Amino acid sequence: MLTPFQYLLSGIYLTRYILYSRHELLLFEALQEGLEEEMERDLRVCVMGEDVGHYGGSYKVTKGLAKKFGDLRVLDTPIAENSFAGMGIGAAMTGLRPVVEGMNMGFLLLAFNQISNNCGMLHYTSGGQFTIPIVIRGPGGVGRQLGAEHSQRLESYFQSIPGIQMVACSTPYNAKGLMKAAIRSENPVILFEHVLLYNLKERIPDEDYICNLEEAEMVRPGEHVTILTYSRMRYHVMQAAKTLVNKGYDPEVIDIRSLKPFDLYTIGNSVKKTHRVLIVEECMRTGGIGASLIAAITENFNDYLDAPIMCLSSQDVPTPYAGTLEEVTVVQPAQIVTAVEQLCQ
Amino acid sequence: QIKSWLYPFPNKSFFFCLFQLITKEEGLELYEDMILGRAFEDMCAQMYYRGKMFGFVHLYNGQEAVSTGFIKLLKQQDSVVSTYRDHVHALSKGVPARAVMSELFGKTTGCCRGQGGSMHMFSREHNLLGGFAFIGEGIPVATGAAFTSKYKREVLKEADCDHVTLAFFGDGTCNNGQFFECLNMAALWKLPIVFVVENNLWAIGMSHLRATSDPQIYKKGPAFGMPGIHVDGMDVLKVREVAKEAIGRARRGEGPTLVECETYRFRGHSLADPDELRDPAEKAHYAARDPITALKKYLIENSLASEADLKAIDKKIDEVVEDAVEFADESPVPSQSQLLENVFADPKGFGIGPDGRYRCEDPKFTEGTAHV
Numbered sequence: 001m002l003t004p005f006q007y008l009l010s011g012i013y014l015t016r017y018i019l020y021s022r023h024e025l026l027l028f029e030a031l032q033e034g035l036e037e038e039m040e041r042d043l044r045v046c047v048m049g050e051d052v053g054h055y056g057g058s059y060k061v062t063k064g065l066a067k068k069f070g071d072l073r074v075l076d077t078p079i080a081e082n083s084f085a086g087m088g089i090g091a092a093m094t095g096l097r098p099v100v101e102g103m104n105m106g107f108l109l110l111a112f113n114q115i116s117n118n119c120g121m122l123h124y125t126s127g128g129q130f131t132i133p134i135v136i137r138g139p140g141g142v143g144r145q146l147g148a149e150h151s152q153r154l155e156s157y158f159q160s161i162p163g164i165q166m167v168a169c170s171t172p173y174n175a176k177g178l179m180k181a182a183i184r185s186e187n188p189v190i191l192f193e194h195v196l197l198y199n200l201k202e203r204i205p206d207e208d209y210i211c212n213l214e215e216a217e218m219v220r221p222g223e224h225v226t227i228l229t230y231s232r233m234r235y236h237v238m239q240a241a242k243t244l245v246n247k248g249y250d251p252e253v254i255d256i257r258s259l260k261p262f263d264l265y266t267i268g269n270s271v272k273k274t275h276r277v278l279i280v281e282e283c284m285r286t287g288g289i290g291a292s293l294i295a296a297i298t299e300n301f302n303d304y305l306d307a308p309i310m311c312l313s314s315q316d317v318p319t320p321y322a323g324t325l326e327e328v329t330v331v332q333p334a335q336i337v338t339a340v341e342q343l344c345q
Numbered sequence: 346q347i348k349s350w351l352y353p354f355p356n357k358s359f360f361f362c363l364f365q366l367i368t369k370e371e372g373l374e375l376y377e378d379m380i381l382g383r384a385f386e387d388m389c390a391q392m393y394y395r396g397k398m399f400g401f402v403h404l405y406n407g408q409e410a411v412s413t414g415f416i417k418l419l420k421q422q423d424s425v426v427s428t429y430r431d432h433v434h435a436l437s438k439g440v441p442a443r444a445v446m447s448e449l450f451g452k453t454t455g456c457c458r459g460q461g462g463s464m465h466m467f468s469r470e471h472n473l474l475g476g477f478a479f480i481g482e483g484i485p486v487a488t489g490a491a492f493t494s495k496y497k498r499e500v501l502k503e504a505d506c507d508h509v510t511l512a513f514f515g516d517g518t519c520n521n522g523q524f525f526e527c528l529n530m531a532a533l534w535k536l537p538i539v540f541v542v543e544n545n546l547w548a549i550g551m552s553h554l555r556a557t558s559d560p561q562i563y564k565k566g567p568a569f570g571m572p573g574i575h576v577d578g579m580d581v582l583k584v585r586e587v588a589k590e591a592i593g594r595a596r597r598g599e600g601p602t603l604v605e606c607e608t609y610r611f612r613g614h615s616l617a618d619p620d621e622l623r624d625p626a627e628k629a630h631y632a633a634r635d636p637i638t639a640l641k642k643y644l645i646e647n648s649l650a651s652e653a654d655l656k657a658i659d660k661k662i663d664e665v666v667e668d669a670v671e672f673a674d675e676s677p678v679p680s681q682s683q684l685l686e687n688v689f690a691d692p693k694g695f696g697i698g699p700d701g702r703y704r705c706e707d708p709k710f711t712e713g714t715a716h717v
Contacts, residue, residue: 043501072499078533083485083526090489093474094424096496113482122475126467127458128687130474165694186690214696214703261696261704268699300699 021206028198030172031061034179035099037208039069042097045183048075048088049101049138058103059139059198085111085136089118092134097183105140105192106152119188120163135182137191141232141282142330144196148318151326153283155192155259159292166259167213168192168231172202174257177211185213192259194232216263222252225340226270228293229280230256233331237280240336249340259289262296271297275306276343280331285313310339365647366582372640372649373658375581378417379409379637380662382433385442386612388666389432389449393616397674398449401478402463405433407579407611410636411543412437414584415511418592424472424510426487429464430543430610431476434513439471442669452676459679460687480514480548481521484540487512488527491538491601498598509595510538517548519562525569528603532570535600539591540566542605543578549614550622566603578606579634582643609634681713 002010025033039045047062053076056063066074077084081102088098102108108115115136122130142151155166165187169175175193182189211217219234220241229237234255241251252270256262271277277297279290290311297309312331319329367375386404393402405412408430416425416437427434435445440456448455449463456468457476465476474490477483490510497506518524519542531538542562546553554560566573572594576587584606591602609631613620644650689695692705709715 046496046500070500072496078526078529080522080526080530083488083523083530086482086485086523087489087492087527087530090426090474090486090491091493091496092489093486094490094493096493113479114485117477117479117482118486122467123690124687125457125461125465126469126475126687127456127460128690129457129467129469131690133690163688163694165689185694187694214693258696261694263697264699265697265701 022203023206024201024203025172026198027169027172027175027200027202028060030176030202030204031169031179031193032063032065034176035062035183036065036068038180038183039065039073044095045097045099046073046075046091047099047101048077048084050077050079050103052076052101057101059193059195062101081107081110082114086114086118088134088136089114089122089132092132092188093122093130097133099135099137099183102136102138104150105138105154106149108136108138108154109152109157112157115158115164115190116161120161124163131186132188133186134188135179135191136188137179137182137193139193139195139198141194141196142314142319142326145321145323145326146195146319147321151319153314156283156288158190159260159289164188164190164260165213166190166192167257168194168259170194170197170231170234170255170257172200173204174211174217174255176204177209178213178257181210181213184210189213192231196232211257214258214261214263216266217255217257218252218266219255220251220253222250222274224250224274225252225276225278225343226267226274227251227253227278227280227336227340228256228267229253230259230289231282233280233282236331236333237336240333240340243333243337244340247337247341249344251340256293262293264296264300267297268301271301272304275304277305277309278336278339278343279309279311280336281311281313282330283313284316285311286316288313307343310343312336312339365649366586367649369649372644373654375413375417375585376637376640376644376650376655377658377662378413378437379581379640380658381436381442381665382409382412383637384662384666385432385436385445385669388446388670390612390616392449392670398451398463400462401429401615401617402449403430403615404612405430405610407631407635408543408545408608409433410581410584411513411541411578411606411608414581415539415541415588415592418585418588419509419511422472422508424474424487424490424508425513426474426483426490426510427466427476427513428480428483428515428518429476429478430515431464431466435466435468435473435476438468438473440466440468440473442665443672444468446669446673447676450673450676451678452673453679453683454672454676458683458687480518481523484512484514484518484523484527487538488531488536491531491536492534494537495534507596507598508537509592511541512538513541513543515548516542516544516546516553516562517551517556519565520557525565528565528569528571528601531601535598537595537598538601539588539595540601540603542603543608544605545608545610547610547614547623549618561605563603563605571601571603573603573605575605575607578608579631579636579639581636581640682711684713685710685715
């Protein structure tokens with residue numbers, strides 16, 4: 001028999017379990033869970049891409065889904081990115097909600113015609129008659145010696161296309177939340193995943209949740225400097241943050257998550273507090289997300305800046321195969337520490 | 346010209362002599378649709394030279410048999426995807442002449458609120474999925490619409506969903522990757538689609554024969570596992586017979602068909618094209634095969650209609666086109682407030698502004714002066 005006190009305790013634990021119950025999984029499993037839940041919730045949600053069905057996806061994001069939902073809902077396409085992306089767009093126009101996978105984001109360069117002209121523009125050129133609730137997703141970013149063509153960051157190429165939204169996930173929590181939000185959105189959304197983040201582990205809530213597509217994520221509040229980042233660079237920034245804290249700095253780290261449009265509220269509030277901005281990104285310097293961010297911040301918050309905005313981007317080179325060269329192509333934590341020290345002088 | 350059917354049906358032209366192919370009502374419907382297409386396009390040329398419409402305008406004169414022959418067999422829920430030469434496809438599908446003319450004039454009453462223009466005709470109500478400027482980029486969209494039809498039947502369990510999609514495109518497109526990629530996918534999944542090639546022998550100034558290693562486009566169908574049919578695209582009745590077969594195949598779930606219609610455009614590629622390259626003898630040859638003249642002759646010779654009936658239709662269509670121009674003239678031009686409205690279906694896509702509110706909540710947003 002339990003004492004009244006033990007009953008009380010178990011009652012509290014039970015309530016906590018029900019209210020805050022979580023389960024642990026890897027990022028690719030979080031994406032899969034989000035996709036699966038949305039496919040259960042809405043029969044119109046379907047997946048198209050190379051090896052998404054029987055193979056389970058080259059990064060296992062669609063593992064098991066073809067068995068569960070059938071070959072038509074999880075469609076293995078031939079290798080024809082432009083055409084199956086266009087097919088997804090036509091299906092979206094006529095009532096379905098496709099999730100089109102680029103096996104590697106870089107392959108979607110072949111779908112640029114469809115993504116730019118049709119995905120982004122058809123809602124407008126049809127005078128609002130047709131909506132295109134499509135999600136285009138895939139792994140991108142610099143991996144481990146995958147070579148130049150498999151290490152591309154297309155967010156900078158796609159960012160000018162009017163009519164699309166772009167988000168980048170970085171944790172299992174926001175991966176699942178953004179996947180679900182993107183599927184439910186009436187707008188075409190490009191979801192950028194990163195090849196090296198698929199095995200990140202986290203405990204995420206059991207209950208249904210989505211992440212706001214247009215909001216940035218406060219990773220670490222601080223006072224001295226605003227560090228804006230996204231995707232894998234978030235982890236390099238957090239690693240640098242540890243060093244910075246030891247050196248007496250207090251960086252505020254924001255994962256911008258929404259690459260297009262920018263969450264100028266979260267970003268602006270941070271700039272108004274710290275007056276110093278460092279952008280750490282993985283895309284190339286020229287015409288990158290950082291370049292657009294600098295423009296947006298300068299335009300809106302110039303008066304609040306005590307120093308010019310610093311931007312650390314990848315080198316403007318095709319990613320080399322050699323490991324030593326690849327390492328210096330992307331921004332490393334040591335560079336971030338140096339940059340903050342410079343900025344805070 | 347022997348028509349090459351890949352299936353062992355007797356040649357349909359054999360039956361022309363024996364049976365009436367159409368009733369009087371059908372005949373008049375076909376005639377009216379072709380006259381509408383011709384009169385509308387002629388009016389477009391006039392309006393263009395009077396400075397009422399701008400940019401690239403591609404007219405369909407001479408090809409009416411293809412549009413009428415195919416689209417008049419469709420139901421409202423069937424979809425049509427076209428190219429930049431889309432005015433007549435829109436009209437055949439049922440988009441009112443007023444809406445098309447207004448769109449060409451760039452007015453708010455246009456079918457796309459003036460935002461699309463000549464090359465981007467869309468109509469949700471009539472399932473016209475565009476209007477595409479780049480050749481070939483509409484074919485995957487058509488394939489997607491056909492995919493939805495199959496998906497509705499097999500996944501959403503709408504057992505009676507037999508919607509068919511027609512993709513219209515030209516000879517130039519048949520050398521483009523998207524064409525081949527979509528032939529493959531459509532045959533692979535037996536999608537309810539008909540690929541209609543309007544082979545008018547010219548892609549601006551590039552002769553089909555100079556651009557294509559094997560110019561017989563219909564032969565490319567069987568390479569992907571679907572029937573490939575060649576038909577005289579200047580004869581609306583022949584086109585209609587072939588279309589019946591192809592659309593029927595798609596509706597029954599038997600898969601796609603590639604139909605090559607040999608046709609000709611009487612005008613240049615667009616109103617900006619001086620059309621100096623084509624041989625006058627070639628133009629004369631096809632002018633003598635004018636599809637409207639041919640149908641008129643057929644109707645009268647087979648006592649399906651009288652001269653008076655046809656003249657009445659001519660007059661009626663003249664009035665429709667005049668009315669369309671008047672309507673378009675009197676319609677308002679889009680105000681600046683329209684600029685940003687249709688960029689996103691969900692305007693939250695413009696993001697959150699510095700003040701914490703969604704940008705689309707900014708009153709300047711609807712005025713079109715907001716800076717996004």
